[in-house]
Amino acid sequence: MPGRPAPSRRTVLRSAAATPVAGLGLAACSPGDDGAAPARPTAPVDLGADGDVAKGATKLFPDGNVVVSRAADGSLKAFSTVCTHAGCPIRKLEGTKLVCNCHGSEFDARTGEVLHAPATVPLVELPVSVEQGRIVASPGT
Template sequence: MTDTNASRRNVILGVAAVGAAVPVIAACGSSDSSGDKTGVTSSDGGSSAGISTSEIPVGGGKVFAGEEIVVTQPTAGVFKAFSAVCTHQGCLVNKVEDKQIQCPCHFSHYSITDGSVESGPAPKPLPEKTVKVTGDTITVS
């Protein structure tokens, strides 16, 4: 009977461990962008639309934290988009200033032109996204 009790205990502990892991796994899923006040919406295809070209300053950019993207306009009429997740430790970049995308966690700075690392501990560039401009509307995927 000792083997049966030990086996039953292992099953109960295993079920408890799985139950505890479910909220953690759920927390790693994608976030709902419905609370994002930027006017950017996300579709199931992973694209963001509804960004007005006038929102993106020439020589600068804007971070859309809810979508985890940053959109830049290095020169007039040229729009770029990158992941807003810093390649150092996964913090979100929080601003575009002095022609650089900046991370507040460990001060990595990236180029607004190609996402390359300009300073800081980041080991690689921000991944580039696909940008489509239709009229005055930017779509990022």
């Protein structure tokens, strides 16, 4: 328009960044099915019978966002299955490898360590115990 200054490069870039672009599949990047980020447990979570995780085994509890593994000596470890990259719930366990379907991050379900980026931070370890024959994961501190 005559008499009106052209927008600066910074103004154009800010506007572009703030404008949603159709067709980018943003829903695929959303943390949860309802758009809310899944949370770590905020209260102790009863995951099931003590016998549900055998020695040397790993089990995913998607409803609790927890994975539990039992070492050969019988000790338990639990980790939150909320991906540390973008907060997506991890719903896939392949042997002892957790795979986040949002962006492909992979974690060792026994240690919480990152096996494949884009995540760079390990999963959050949760206190876990057996109470009255039930596996119970508690919120992390």
